[in-house]
Structures are given as C-alpha cells and as structure tokens.
Amino acid sequence: MAEKAGKPGKRNNGEIKVVFTEMKMEHLGQVLEIEERSFPSPWSYQAFACEILQNPLAFYVVAVAGEKVVGYAGMWVVLDEAHITNVAVHPGWRKMGLGRALMQELIRRAARRGVARITLEVRPSNAAARRLYAALGFEEAGLRKNYYIDNNEDAIIMWKEVWSNHGKGVSL
Numbered sequence: 746m747a748e749k750a751g752k753p754g755k756r757n758n759g760e761i762k763v764v765f766t767e768m769k770m771e772h773l774g775q776v777l778e779i780e781e782r783s784f785p786s787p788w789s790y791q792a793f794a795c796e797i798l799q800n801p802l803a804f805y806v807v808a809v810a811g812e813k814v815v816g817y818a819g820m821w822v823v824l825d826e827a828h829i830t831n832v833a834v835h836p837g838w839r840k841m842g843l844g845r846a847l848m849q850e851l852i853r854r855a856a857r858r859g860v861a862r863i864t865l866e867v868r869p870s871n872a873a874a875r876r877l878y879a880a881l882g883f884e885e886a887g888l889r890k891n892y893y894i895d896n897n898e899d900a901i902i903m904w905k906e907v908w909s910n911h912g913k914g915v916s917l
C-alpha cells in the first residue's frame with residue numbers, strides 16, 4: 746500500500762502493513778465507529794454480535810493496521826452462493842486500495858469454502874462502491890425497487906462468478 750505518515754502499522758520501509766483476520770467480539774467497538782461513519786442506517790452493536798455469535802452462515806473479516814481496525818467486510822454463505830452483507834473502510838483509510846484488498850480477501854475465503862457465485866446490492870448513488878465492485882468483476886443483474894429504507898433508493902443487484910477448485914482436485 747502507499748506510504749501514509751503517522752498511521753499505525755507503518756513499517757521502516759514506508760509501507761503500511763495491514764493484516765486480515767476473522768472478526769471477533771473484541772473488534773466490535775472499532776467496527777461500530779467505522780460503521781457509523783459509513784452508512785446512513787448503520788448496523789447496531791447487537792446486529793454485529795448476532796452475526797458473530799449466532800449466525801452460522803455469516804463470515805466477517807477485519808483489516809487491522811497495528812492495533813487499529815481500518816476496515817471490514819462480511820458475507821452469508823448458503824451452499825455454493827455467498828451474499829455480501831457489508832463492506833466499509835475507515836474514512837481516513839479510503840482510496841488506498843484497502844477496499845479492493847478486503848473484497849479480494851473475502852472472495853478468496855469464499856472460494857475456499859466452495860462458493861461459486863457471489864451477489865451483493867449497491868446504491869446507484871454510491872459511485873465508490875460501484876467502481877470497486879465493477880473492478881472486481883461484479884456485473885449488474887437487475888434492480889430491487891425502493892430497497893433502502895432511509896431514502897427509498899433502489900438497489901442494483903450485482904453478481905460475480907468465482908473460480909473455485911475447492912474439493913475438485915486436479916487432472917494430470
């Protein structure tokens with residue numbers, strides 16, 4: 746990632762080291778801070794806690810720089826399909842490639858679980874997210890009318906096929 750002065754996780758060579766790890770309860774304080782700065786109708790602490798503790802279909806990843814959570818993304822996996830539920834990057838860490846890296850990490854982890862297709866919804870007005878998803882190969886496949894309750898905005902439905910060799914072995 747590009748050099749950025751004064752950030753936790755900064756190494757001697759000027760690079761910032763960000764690691765990806767499964768979201769745990771201990772991350773939720775910092776996750777909530779990002780969530781509230783990122784969405785008009787943020788998820789509550791309880792909503793994230795339910796995902797982590799009670800939803801066997803849910804899987805969430807956090808990006809951590811030093812001790813600081815700088816982004817997160819998550820999905821529900823049902824058989825060979827995944828539904829991205831949430832992705833956000835801390836406002837001070839955007840436009841550095843972290844959103845793309847987070848999504849790539851989630852897609853890798855989905856592929857390892859045998860996921861063949863991934864879907865998500867995005868607001869037509871969310872240029873940053875639409876550009877990110879398009880760059881990752883997600884394609885628009887329709888609209889959900891009046892999907893977002895805060896302003897009745899439609900949702901664009903996107904899908905991506907995932908190449909996965911999970912459990913299939915190789916032919917020599």
Ligand SMILES: CC(C)(COP(=O)(O)OP(=O)(O)OC[C@H]1O[C@@H](n2cnc3c(N)ncnc32)[C@H](O)[C@@H]1OP(=O)(O)O)[C@@H](O)C(=O)NCCC(=O)NCCS
Nearest residue numbers: 783832833834839840841842843844845867873874876877
């Ligand atoms: C969407 C979001 C996760 C992108 O994170 P990010 O770390 O800034 O993204 P990246 O730096 O990896 O950039 C990925 C792509 O998006 C583009 N992009 C990022 N911010 C952009 C902006 N404000 N406007 C237009 N394009 C933007 C980048 O140029 C890049 O495209 P490129 O590779 O074609 O140049 C971040 O803006 C965010 O957290 N937004 C608030 C939460 C949100 O809207 N989540 C998505 C809900 S569907």
